Amino acid sequence: xxxxxxxxxxxxxxxxxxxxxxxxxxxxxxxxxxxxxxxxxxxxxxxxxxxxxxxxxxxxxxxxxxxxxxxxxxxxxxxxxxxxxxxxxxxxxxxxxxxxxxxxxxxxxxxxxxxxxxxxxxxxxxxxxxxxxxxxxxxxxxxxxxxxxxxxxxxxxxxxxxxxxxxxxxxxxxxxxxxxxxxxxxxxxxxxxxxxxxxxxxxxxxxxxxxxxxxxxxxxxxxxxxxxxxxxxxxxxxxxxxxxxxxxxxxxxxxxxxxxxxxxxxxxxxxxxxxxxxxxxxxxxxxxxxxxxxxxxxxxxxxxxxxxxxxxxxxxxxxxxxxxxxxxxxxxxxxxxxxxxxxx
Amino acid sequence: xxxxxxxxxxxxxxxxxxxxxxxxxxxxxxxxxxxxxxxxxxxxxxxxxxxxxxxxxxxxxxxxxxxxxxxxxxxxxxxxxxxxxxxxxxxxxxxxxxxxxxxxxxxxxxxxxxxxxxxxxxxxxxxxxxxxxxxxxxxxxxxxxxxxxxxxxxxxxxxxxxxxxxxxxxxxxxxxxxxxxxxxxxxxxxxxxxxxxxxxxxxxxxxxxxxxxxxxxxxxxxxxxxxxxxxxxxxxxxxxxxxxxxxxxxxxxxxxxxxxxxxxxxxxxxxxxxxxxxxxxxxxxxxxxxxxxxxxxxxxxxxxxxxxxxxxxxxxxxxxxxxxxxxxxxxxxxxx
Numbered sequence: 241x242x243x244x245x246x247x248x249x250x251x252x253x254x255x256x257x258x259x260x261x262x263x264x265x266x267x268x269x270x271x272x273x274x275x276x277x278x279x280x281x282x283x284x285x286x287x288x289x290x291x292x293x294x295x296x297x298x299x300x301x302x303x304x305x306x307x308x309x310x311x312x313x314x315x316x317x318x319x320x321x322x323x324x325x326x327x328x329x330x331x332x333x334x335x336x337x338x339x340x341x342x343x344x345x346x347x348x349x350x351x352x353x354x355x356x357x358x359x360x361x362x363x364x365x366x367x368x369x370x371x372x373x374x375x376x377x378x379x380x381x382x383x384x385x386x387x388x389x390x391x392x393x394x395x396x397x398x399x400x401x402x403x404x405x406x407x408x409x410x411x412x413x414x415x416x417x418x419x420x421x422x423x424x425x426x427x428x429x430x431x432x433x434x435x436x437x438x439x440x441x442x443x444x445x446x447x448x449x450x451x452x453x454x455x456x457x458x459x460x461x462x463x464x465x466x467x468x469x470x471x472x473x474x475x476x477x478x479x480x481x482x483x484x485x486x487x488x489x490x491x492x493x494x495x496x497x498x499x500x501x502x503x504x505x506x507x508x509x510x511x512x513x514x515x516x517x518x519x520x521x522x523x524x525x526x527x528x529x530x531x532x533x534x535x536x537x538x539x540x541x542x543x544x545x546x547x548x549x550x551x552x553x554x555x556x557x558x559x560x561x562x563x564x565x566x567x568x569x570x571x572x573x574x575x576x577x578x579x580x581x582x583x584x
Numbered sequence: 585x586x587x588x589x590x591x592x593x594x595x596x597x598x599x600x601x602x603x604x605x606x607x608x609x610x611x612x613x614x615x616x617x618x619x620x621x622x623x624x625x626x627x628x629x630x631x632x633x634x635x636x637x638x639x640x641x642x643x644x645x646x647x648x649x650x651x652x653x654x655x656x657x658x659x660x661x662x663x664x665x666x667x668x669x670x671x672x673x674x675x676x677x678x679x680x681x682x683x684x685x686x687x688x689x690x691x692x693x694x695x696x697x698x699x700x701x702x703x704x705x706x707x708x709x710x711x712x713x714x715x716x717x718x719x720x721x722x723x724x725x726x727x728x729x730x731x732x733x734x735x736x737x738x739x740x741x742x743x744x745x746x747x748x749x750x751x752x753x754x755x756x757x758x759x760x761x762x763x764x765x766x767x768x769x770x771x772x773x774x775x776x777x778x779x780x781x782x783x784x785x786x787x788x789x790x791x792x793x794x795x796x797x798x799x800x801x802x803x804x805x806x807x808x809x810x811x812x813x814x815x816x817x818x819x820x821x822x823x824x825x826x827x828x829x830x831x832x833x834x835x836x837x838x839x840x841x842x843x844x845x846x847x848x849x850x851x852x853x854x855x856x857x858x859x860x861x862x863x864x865x866x867x868x869x870x871x872x873x874x875x876x877x878x879x880x881x882x883x884x885x886x887x888x889x890x891x892x893x894x895x896x897x898x899x900x901x902x903x904x905x906x907x908x909x910x911x912x913x914x915x916x917x918x919x920x
Contacts (some may be wrong), residue, residue: 272610330745331768398789406794413915428738430779430790452621513743513780524779530743534782537747540669 264547304556311550313542322550323366328515330535335547337554341516343432343525344558347498347507350521351443356493358440359448360482366448367455368477379452397438402429402510405437410522414509425520428512433521435511439503443496450495454488455481487574494566501559504529528555605879606633612640613647613660616747616802617864620683620901623661624892628884635880644747644771651867657877659867662747663771664846672859676870678919680912681845681863682888684902686803686831687751688813688860690788692830693718694795695733699825701726703817704851704859708760710737710798712767713777718796733796740790740799743780745771751862752800755850759859803831804900818859819851830858831902840908843915861902871920876917885916 308315314322314335325336362382366375406429413423459483466480482489504527512524513534528551539545605745611621618641625637644661651659652673664679696718709715715722719732737858742749753769756838767773781787784805791799791811803826806813815825824830834857837850851859868885870880889909896903904912 265782327774329774330772331770331774398786398793403793426736426738428779428794507744508782509786514775514778526780534744534780536645536745536773538645538747540645540648540663540665540771542672545649 250471259336270569304553307549307553307556311546311553314546316551317543318547322547323554326515326517328531330539330544333541333543335543336582337528337551339517340526340528340531340551341554341558342517343435343511343515343531344501344527344555345562347432347435347439347511347525347527349495351439351500352493352497354437354440355443355447355496359444359492359496360489362444362448362449364477364481365456366452368473368481379449382445382449382452383514385441386449389510390503390506393438393442395505397434397506397510398430401438402434405429414522419567420517422521425518425522427522428524430510430512430524431522432511432518432525435507435525436521438506438510439500442503442506443499446499447492447496449486450492451489454485454492457488458484487570490566490570490573494563494570495565497562498559501562502529502555504533508533528552528558607635607876609637609657609658609877609880609884610639611637611647611658611660612642612650612656613867614662614747614864615641616646616662616685617660617683617901620896620899623895623899624884624888627895628665628887628892630718631887632883635884637880637884643745645745647867650766651677651869658869658881660865661867662864663750664848664863664865665867666846673867674853677854678843678868678915679846679865679910680868680885680915682866683896684831684835684849684861684863684904685747685751686826686834686858686902687748687755687800688803688806688826689793689798689816690801690806690811690813691731691798692791692793692795692812693735694728698727699728699812700730700732700814701817701823702814704759707816708756708763710739711741711756711776711778712760712763713739735796738790738794738797738831739778740781740787740794740797741775741778742772742784742787742800743782746783746912747771747862747864748784748800748802749773751850751860752855754848754862755860758848758851800862807900816859817851818855818857819829820855820857822855824856824858826858827861828897828900828902830856831861832905833857833862834859834861835908836905838908840911843918844910845912845915863904868919870918880917882916886913889913889916900913 269379318325322335322337323341324338326338327334327336328339329335362378366378370378406427408421410427410429410433414427417423419584462480462484463476466476471479507527510529511530513526513530514524515526515531516523518525522582532548532551532555536548539548563566618639621639625639629636639660646715647656647659648665648669650656654674661679666867670677681907689707691700693700700723703722706722706726707713709720709722716737718735718737724730724732749770750771753767753773756767757764757769767776769776779790781790781799787799788801788805788809788811791797801811801813805811813826815823820822834849834852834856837852837857838847840847840868845863845865849861849863852861866885868881872881889904889912893903893909
């Protein structure tokens with residue numbers, strides 16, 4: 241900053257002179273003697289920070305290494321058929337993870353389907369419409385919901401949600417939407433639908449509170465400008481708020497999806513734990529995280545235990561792929577349309 | 585300040601010294617007998633303050649793995665290890681029965697007065713998905729005069745791997761060749777029909793909520809939570825309701841040869857025997873390097889077979905029959 245400034249002010253007679261002036265100015269800081277401790281501290285800090293960053297890589301690397309090593313017997317036995325096989329029979333030693341992969345993906349997708357509109361609604365209401373005295377309690381309760389342990393959600397789902405689904409929601413859905421095939425067969429209350437609903441309740445606080453923060457970060461002037469152009473309140477929300485906040489909102493959805501993919505306890509309590517691929521959402525299903533939690537402790541025998549570790553590997557891969565796809569989505573939606581608001 | 589630090593240091597040293605004076609045994613494994621084991625270990629510690637036994641109920645499979653890795657001194661399993669499974673553990677082991685448990689068919693059928701009785705054919709038929717209604721011929725034949733509803737049977741089973749499932753499927757395998765060939769017996773199996781609940785509480789929760797459901801839970805859990813369950817017809821042709829006595833009766837008929845206690849007592853002979861029962865086992869290495877630990881282990885095992893068995897019924901476990909306890913005593917002497 242200093243060097244070009246000085247160089248510019250002085251009329252340049254020749255290139256050589258200008259260079260020497262610049263060099264003098266540039267070399268000036270070096271003249272300040274630094275103690276050994278200072279230099280050591282700089283280098284040390286640099287290494288420390290690098291180490292911190294590398295530790296993330298190391299942890300993930302170690303994780304993958306362990307998963308692959310411990311699933312060797314199963315990898316050798318089944319190869320890639322493991323990921324497309326539909327049989328899970330510990331007695332005869334037949335293992336295929338497809339029903340679990342399907343269950344994880346469908347239950348998480350179902351959760352997003354319910355949670356995203358709901359969270360957006362909550363966030364828009366809290367930031368744009370709610371009077372001050374409602375805003376604080378709603379935000380507080382939302383954050384409280386995020387802190388409830390998943391086993392509590394699971395118990396609540398068994399004793400409250402499942403009966404409601406069985407007695408009221410299930411029959412109504414079967415009557416009105418039964419023709420789609422998604423809502424057919426006996427309604428147990430327990431099953432894919434219950435898992436999707438409980439997951440959506442669990443991820444709403446995450447998505448809603450991050451979305452609220454992102455929306456709150458949008459400058460007030462943006463809103464005023466849109467309103468000044470004669471926009472209605474809804475148009476203001478759409479043009480000034482949602483459009484500018486979309487990167488942050490997608491980030492919030494990805495975080496919610498991450499929790500839904502990995503959630504174990506609450507899901508296993510209500511999903512029915514049956515490794516089947518069925519179109520109907522009333523039918524019981526199974527997820528990857530659930531089968532690991534359910535069967536690992538009692539898995540006797542090398543092949544069985546390694547098959548469960550391989551389910552862990554599959555979960556890791558699925559999470560990786562889903563996250564990569566989500567990143568691509570962010571990239572595609574923001575391309576050519578720079579967003580002005582920066583969420584955290 | 586310095587004084588306080590020295591004091592604290594002394595205290596720590598003292599405590600460390602104290603714990604070194606004790607013999608500490610570590611074990612891990614089955615969850616089913618955990619309440620019993622934890623009472624035994626604490627009572628034994630009260631009586632013998634120099635021995636402390638830690639037990640982690642991480643599941644039978646986990647216990648076997650830990651014992652194989654050598655991180656614990658002994659293991660515990662609800663399912664006896666067959667020869668192939670026992671090979672996973674580098675050192676030879678004794679599998680010693682400690683208490684008995686049984687598994688009961690728990691049901692929820694509203695509008696039915698009296699207990700629904702179950703035959704082997706009914707249970708295997710329902711779990712194979714062949715009997716689907718409560719007013720099925722087979723159920724009606726076993727329960728003459730009972731008004732059974734025309735309601736679908738909702739089958740519930742454990743979703744987590746467990747010794748309870750092993751006992752249940754072991755029983756079904758014995759009484760139904762079809763189950764034996766199609767499904768088999770294990771801590772978790774490929775269920776032909778039904779919903780999975782996690783743990784006894786998960787199964788009981790589902791059964792309690794859904795009219796027309798049938799599940800299976802441990803006898804202890806059913807007793808303590810007042811869950812409705814029915815009697816089952818045993819090999820002698822009697823309908824026997826599960827109880828501590830009928831469970832012990834099932835074990836009395838077990839034929840044990842030598843030091844091998846790995847015998848299934850499901851579908852046991854004997855007029856009073858309840859047919860869906862099982863031992864739970866401690867897995868004890870045959871040879872010990874550390875002689876103080878060995879001494880402590882032997883001391884505990886003898887105590888367990890003697891005064892330990894007296895505490896069993898207070899926690900709703902069924903005690904071992906006397907002959908088996910006697911036989912175990914002679915096996916314990918072989919620990920080197």
